[in-house]
Structure formats: C-alpha cells, structure tokens
Amino acid sequence: MGIVTFVDETTSGSRTDGWGLEIAEERLTVRELVRRRVFQEVAEYNARTPGVFQGLVQPEDAERELNGYAMRTPRRIDPEAQTELALKAFAGNGFLVLVEDRQVTDPDEEIELALGTEVTFLKLVPLVGG
Numbered sequence: 742m743g744i745v746t747f748v749d750e751t752t753s754g755s756r757t758d759g760w761g762l763e764i765a766e767e768r769l770t771v772r773e774l775v776r777r778r779v780f781q782e783v784a785e786y787n788a789r790t791p792g793v794f795q796g797l798v799q800p801e802d803a804e805r806e807l808n809g810y811a812m813r814t815p816r817r818i819d820p821e822a823q824t825e826l827a828l829k830a831f832a833g834n835g836f837l838v839l840v841e842d843r844q845v846t847d848p849d850e851e852i853e854l855a856l857g858t859e860v861t862f863l864k865l866v867p868l869v870g871g
Contacts, residue, residue, distance in 0.1 A: 743856045747778055749797070751864045764854055771838055772848040774860065775831060776824045783820040790815055797862060798827045798835065837863040 746759040762781055769777075775797070782796040794800055795809035800818050803810040830836055831848060838845045839861040840852050 743854060743858070745774070745854055746857070746859045748859060748861045749864060750861055752866050759859065766854065768851045768853055770849050770851050771831075771845050772828065774852070775827050775838070775848070778860075778862075779824045779827050780820045783818045783823050787817045790817065794818065796823070798823070798830045800826070834865060836865060839863060 743764060744761040745764050746761050748759040749757040762777060764774075764777070779797060782794075786794050786796070792815065793806060793809040793811050794803060799805060799810045800812070800823060802813050804813065805811075828848060831838065841859060845852060
C-alpha cells in the first residue's frame with residue numbers, strides 16, 4: 742500500500758502541485774489508475790459542488806476557465822461518464838500519461854506502483870489554427 746502522486750502539466754509549461762491518492766495494489770492498469778483518479782476528483786467535487794470543476798477532463802455542459810471548468814448549471818457529475826470522457830481523451834491524445842519519466846500509451850498496460858510513484862498527466866494544448 743502506498744501513495745501515488747498525480748501531477749498535471751501542460752505543454753505550455755504549467756505544472757500543478759501534486760496530490761496523493763492511496764492505492765492498496767502494487768500493480769494497476771493505466772485504465773484503472775485513470776478511473777481511480779477521476780472517481781476521486783468527482784467525489785471531491787460532488788461533496789462540495791462548487792461552480793468550477795478542477796479535473797483531468799472537461800465535463801459535458803461545462804466551459805473551460807483559467808482554473809478549471811465552469812459548470813453551466815450546478816449539478817453532480819457522474820463519475821462513470823467522466824471516466825469514459827477521460828479514457829476517450831487518453832485514446833485521442835488529449836493527454837499523455839507518464840509514470841515517473843516513462844510514457845505509457847496502452848490503457849491496459851500494468852504498471853508497478855512502488856512507494857512514492859509519481860504519475861504525470863501531460864495535457865496537450867492544441868495549436869492555434871490546427
């Protein structure tokens with residue numbers, strides 16, 4: 742059992758402070774790691790229901806803001822639907838997953854979660870005009 746640290750980065754160079762999630766298993770697929778991350782951030786949002794969702798991917802019916810995604814109407818987010826959005830974004834190169842410094846491209850690849858593992862979600866920013 743250990744804490745996995747999730748860090749978000751963008752290709753423009755911004756980096757968030759990491760946040761930890763306790764994971765009991767020593768090995769997980771990338772798909773399951775994304776699911777657990779999304780479920781955690783959705784649970785935290787749904788417990789407070791603030792106007793802005795700060796998560797891995799944009800929920801449906803939300804607008805991008807500087808520090809997250811503004812919900813057009815306050816509502817609870819469905820963690821299953823949000824996980825599907827995240828996995829589609831991963832498959833469509835919306836973000837890259839780096840475990841320590843190694844890129845993982847297959848959502849079904851099992852990764853070893855040693856003590857203090859850092860997982861970086863590198864959000865790709867589309868180029869202007871393309």
